[in-house]
Amino acid sequence: MVRKTVFIDFSKCIECRACEVACEREHNGMSFISVFEWQEMAAMALNCRHCEKAPCVEVCPTNALYRDEDGAVLLAPQKCIGCLMCGIVCPFGIPELDLINKVMGKCDLCAHRRAEGKLPACVETCPTDALLYGEFNEIIRKRREKFTEKTIELAKTGENIQLTGV
């Protein structure tokens, strides 16, 4: 299965938090991506990795967590009993308790938008393209291509070219 997810290029994140606001709007007031300042001025967005071997899926006693055809880890709220297990085993602490409905909530890669052929809202909105949606190997391949192109250019002109955001 191709496993797609949202990757973050933190060299380009300007901590504008548009992704958070967009996610919150698409998910009834809860944002499943959060932006952190991890050093004065350097920011990074943190979101669900939709892990290959997802501990949240493994641990869920009611099988409320499952994978859809794009490989996204989704949560079926009607099955969730709010036991918090997934939140505890997730290395990033991603699944959160929705305090009103007492069920967990997590990033679903905007399943409703993907169904219409659209990108997840956070990716769509990110003004600097710091967020990328795609399959891991595909993204890595593209980055390598770009890097090689730039290195060749660099060798040609002998100039000091920035590799930020490659």
Added chain:
Amino acid sequence: MSERLVPVVCPYCGVGCRLYVRSVDGYPVGIEYANDIPNISNEFGKLCPKGNAVVEYLLAKDRLKKPLKATEQGKFVEISWSEAIKEIAERLKAYAKDDPNQLMFFGSARTFNEPNYLIQKLARMLGTNNVDHCARLCHAPTVSGLKAVFGAGAMTNTYKDIEEANVIFIIGHNYAETHPVGFRYVLKAKERGAKVIVADPRFTRTAWFADIYLQHYPGSDIALINGLIHVIIKEKLYDERFVRERCVGFDEVVSAVEKFTPEFVEKVTGVPAELIVEAARTFATAGKGVITWAMGLTQHTHGHDNVRLLGTLSAICGYQGKEGAGCAPMRGQNNVQGACDMAALPNVFPGYQAVTDPEKRKFFEEFWGVELSGEVGLTTIEAAYAADKGKVKAYYVMGENPVISEANANHVMHTLEKLEFLVVQDIVPTPTIEFADIVLPAAAMLENDGSITNTERRVQWSFQAAKPPGEARPDWWIISEIGKAIGFDKTGSRGFVYGDAADVLREINACTPQYRGITPERLKENLAGIHWPCPSEDHPGTRVLYKEKFLTPDGKAHLAAIPEYRGPVEMPDEEYPFLLTTHRYVGMYHTVTMTMRSDALKKRWPEPLAEIHPEDAEKLGIKSGDWIKIETRRGTYPSKAKVTRTVKKGVIAVPWHWGANVLTNDALDPVAKIPETKACACRIVKITEEDAKRLIEKLPSVIPKLDVVRG
């Protein structure tokens, strides 16, 4: 149930992003990204957090829904539209009959071109040129300074040129935070290999992306820019041919910058001499360069000279009249450019035609069918002082909030209290409304339609996406009703009889040369809009200005020679040892009237934090999160502190959205008449939370509760 996706323009900053509002039966329910419209300013429909939250403020519970009349200060009764219009018309007419210069009108950079055109037409037909708007407080020096050098005050190029540049010099502007979607083009240029030079007293998020970062003291810009020019001239890095053929005044520049050696400039600005040399070399040798700035540069008593120097720097490097180069001032509000183009300014008719020019005046006298005043009117701050002296007696304020936005806010409130008659037209209660005699409920931008001009001179049409609440009405409708009630009821350009906003735009086409070919029909068809100047209906619009000649009388760029360095008028001293500067947050906007009514934004940017350097903080015993009291000669302001290395030692930086203008200085730039909001002396002490609460009570509340008694 009818669901629609309506193409609109974001109601916030000057980038002018497009988006769709999803509405069900006229009720806004969500947005969609405009990733299917080619060539718009926000590529692929990208939006910043404010753009993502636009629906929330429309649904604010305290939207104004009925005209109100004051019974005493801050207390109102509801009245009908016809009563309100009748009373306003009568009062305005009475003042005009007596002496039209007793009236002052405020246009708004936050509403469409059409109402701005109408409000200045109303002022002028009543016999006064007293009309201005808040661009005075942000980019007046840009308009006057660029006009002095190049002959016109607008951005010389477009976003495309930023993307294509080889070097981008960003000064006095936290681009990433103020215009996130515009910053995209800087990053794209950088990825291509362009160098980014940032000059800012704060190490901002923009500075983080800089190849060369110059941390100068607030207000030391003239020395810094002169220093760059000095190096460029000494090392003969300027574009000789361009200077010879297209500029005048170069010799004066050479002697003016003589003393600004890197070593001297280091002393004045605090930027190491080697960095100044490196920046100058990098900028001048790149082949294609863009300079971009905003309020950090303009809000000074020497803002006009700052801008003239930047124009000079750009011109001597030959970075004018070509693609991938130019001067790119970034406007803060969505329609600053448009409101200026429409002449919500005291000295010009639409299209920057001087009121003092008898020929232009004759044209408009003919066009509007009345005699016009040829005397330049009052600017916002001047009006406040004239009101204080009793010379100005009535204000008509459309979509403006001077209590929070003007420098030295305490003085502004004092004068508003003195006015005999104040009309405020807005979408939600603002602190300015507390002083009003009549309040008119306006439809928000997304609730009516019209044209709007973004920072790169791109005119776009925004469509009506939602129904206005209650009896709120479009701005153009309100002004046209008042105009008719005053007695200007002829049809055509001589009266105020309009069927819709498009009617007004057709009249603008007829009298504004730059907008001649920008008809409503063309705009509605072409969602990406048209860059002015567009002299005829078959003209595609203009991306780069000054390709052949500048707009000065002789067609040449008039370089600025400024031999004297001036700092802020108020420098730190023993009594007030710190230098205060203001800035803004990415998720907050202007005087927070819209953004604080959005939960998503309010929760992320709930309050102002005053930034202070760790060494200063230690001396004063302040830790992050402590309450401090900031005091200047004009006012007192409590704020929580944030200890950070991003500010220079001796500098305190506060976001201005929440009313920090009670502190700032209203000393004016002599030409541009902009107050020095960006630098003044202050002192700080640590206080307790109780003290802070007490002080907050004395400030105007940014989100006031409106007291309406049913009449």
